[in-house]
Amino acid sequence: MNKTVYVLGLGHIGLPIAAWIALSGYQVVGIDIDRNKLNDIRHNRVKIHEHFNGMHLSQLVYELVGNQQIIISDHLSRLDKKPAIFIITVGINPIENGEHDLSSLQSSLDMLIPLLKEGDLVIFKTTMIPGTCEDYIAPQLIGRNIMLAYCPETIAETRAFIELNANPRILAALDEKSWQAAAGFYRSLSPAPIIAASSFRIAELAKVVQNVIRDVNVALANELAELAELLNVDNQELRELVNVHPRVELLQSGPGVGGYCLPNALGYLQASIKETDTFKLELSELARKINQTRPGKVVQVLRQALAENGKQMENATVAILGLGMKDYCADTRLSPALAIINLLTDNGVRIKAYDPLIECCEYQVQSLPYCLDGADAVIICALQEGMKASLQEMAYYLSPPLIIIDTRDSVETWEGILLYRV
């Protein structure tokens, strides 16, 4: 009979994982101290935008909880005395001055440790500051005959169920027994390859480096988009042509980099370097800086566009389309759209924001026509399904010339609009 699987943390990663494991026939217990999250799950109101076989995660989890394949709770207690599997997805949060807050992780450990018994397997999924498993977590767990593994997650938000099944996994463990137990568990869930890492530290580092590489390449895309603008070539066509090369990928430029993974990655690397070391991650730091300047760049383009059309930013009404941290996504953590809204309201701009998938912001209106109505300019910050088509259909409602600042290279120019790309 399958072991019970306890998933600690029911967020963007934890909840899809809990559902995925339950779908494989395991009894899952999902734990989160945030009762709002639990209520949203119980009432089919989960906003995380994932789908399994066409079914929204919210509905899927609602049903899995309904028939007790997943039991949810705000505290951890064991269902029975059999050896169990514990999966921890609780994150490490950056705070001020390059410091990090390990308190959520420690709360999970505090909740977990008293309940652990010989034969239990604990798997951490959390993106870690390299060294955390070895220096911080393992000392709290070893000597108790507990099996311990680290298996960082690489799923892209909005593609969780596809990638949970398909993506190869990096797996590090305390010892051979732990590694085999964790590998066996994952083999029971999907046929994806499992790649052994020689230490916790290298697995943690690999995960963070993956995110830094994406961040640096977005920064490069942003830098090259500015060059394309200067040379008066179309950035989207440039990207398509560059990516004709079999060994090159130019990522998409945009209004900044949001979400939890990429913006925080550099900080995890920096935290792994001792203060006494003189080494600097120069390139990664500059990339982060470039990505952080993008919302300001969008505002600068808006200001110029308004000025060219005899308008002032201070008296303008601006429609913000798309609030997700990236296209087709309901996650607004560190979303560039919100950063842009903040910069604009600081400048006295009146905001109307629209996103069909997300409710997160006081300036939000419920329909695209109402959002566009009376706007002096539109900023497309992130796409959602159907948004581009609706915008194009809406053209005849708009009083020309409507200024569109397109950060997603998403719309073609059409009569009556003034298109600026960032």
Next chain:
Amino acid sequence: MNKTVYVLGLGHIGLPIAAWIALSGYQVVGIDIDRNKLNDIRHNRVKIHEHFNGMHLSQLVYELVGNQQIIISDHLSRLDKKPAIFIITVGINPIENGEHDLSSLQSSLDMLIPLLKEGDLVIFKTTMIPGTCEDYIAPQLIGRNIMLAYCPETIAETRAFIELNANPRILAALDEKSWQAAAGFYRSLSPAPIIAASSFRIAELAKVVQNVIRDVNVALANELAELAELLNVDNQELRELVNVHPRVELLQSGPGVGGYCLPNALGYLQASIKETDTFKLELSELARKINQTRPGKVVQVLRQALAENGKQMENATVAILGLGMKDYCADTRLSPALAIINLLTDNGVRIKAYDPLIECCEYQVQSLPYCLDGADAVIICALQEGMKASLQEMAYYLSPPLIIIDTRDSVETWEGILLYRV
């Protein structure tokens, strides 16, 4: 009957292209003003390391010239009066202070223009400063009923024949007629997709950007390799783990970036920016700087390794293995190995260099045992076939402790050596 194809420039790109076109049944005329190159071709002494169906390029071209499928010459004259195809592979050379030397390109044009007739098709393959085709070349050619196209090359040296057949091509042209003529020609050579670019400028830019992206990602690999060293994790394993991610590629770190394409790419981009523009390619510039510091970093590691073993660099004999600009390559243009040799000889180090494929350097010796004999340290700068195995076999000849500085993550540590990785 097929048109005659004239290939101007018989270097690392031009010569494989000439052979590839001849193999498709075209009569090829190969032109190069460098008579040494022509002599090397005539005497089967071509050092460009490419193979077609197991046959070295030198032998292949020797045979193609022997049976007149390729006719070679140091000046351009037409074989007949039929419309012909002219392929120009002659490059733009960087000179001092960000300036570029277009004289070779102009010499090709000067040679070509008087001979051009209505119906001729001229295809440029050269990596260009964006704007060159439109602003510099086209004005010299248009108005004469000449067809003009630009089709940048993406083949990796050592893989020319595979990639000439397989890689999709970017194709820009003066007009629809030119585009169709060039596309038809390429379709007669290979089934690889042909992607239309909307202008010369964007095609030129795409080509240079492909190289800049590689350069930046090598710089990032170099930065992360230093972090890996600091955190005491194995850089090669880290790379393998990072690349488990389906959307991420960590390139290989190394002793620097050589060859003609990558180191010069940034300069081509910078030259496309007007002096009046305030825009800076900050990230790409920092990446270039990082890659340029790598030979110095290798020397620094050597100095420290020698010091740790009670030796001084000034009295040392150092074996340099591999002189190619990258692994398994006979091209030494801007090779990091040569930069390292220069830095070392400036410091009074005695050099013995070895490369089984290349003859280019006054310090070169003819065998690996002789190269290693008496060396205080070995620096592996680039791999060649069999070199790693030979080095490992040779272990028992060496008087321990032999210091090995491995810039290619190529050797495992073994008894009697002190391994340092850069």
